[in-house]
Amino acid sequence: MLFHRDLRRELARSALESVANVLLMGILVDSVCQWLILGASYPGAALVVGPVLIMGPYTIARALSNRLVRWRRRGSG
Numbered sequence: 001m002l003f004h005r006d007l008r009r010e011l012a013r014s015a016l017e018s019v020a021n022v023l024l025m026g027i028l029v030d031s032v033c034q035w036l037i038l039g040a041s042y043p044g045a046a047l048v049v050g051p052v053l054i055m056g057p058y059t060i061a062r063a064l065s066n067r068l069v070r071w072r073r074r075g076s077g
Contacts, residue, residue, distance in 0.1 A: 019058065026054030 030050035035041045 019055070022054055022058055023051050026050035 012074040015041050027050035030043045030053070031043070034046060
């Protein structure tokens, strides 16, 4: 997204499509955990905490895997 100005809209849409299910699953899991632990579910907290706890590890894993692939391609080429 930073280096391809003409493709930003398409890249943003693709990124949102790829993480939408992960975000929704994070919200759902946080709501269920709140209900099991606290006996009540707070949607506002689930909308904030769920995506934060899911997207942090997801972003780190994706960044590391992209760097590993680039490193392996550079080494074999």
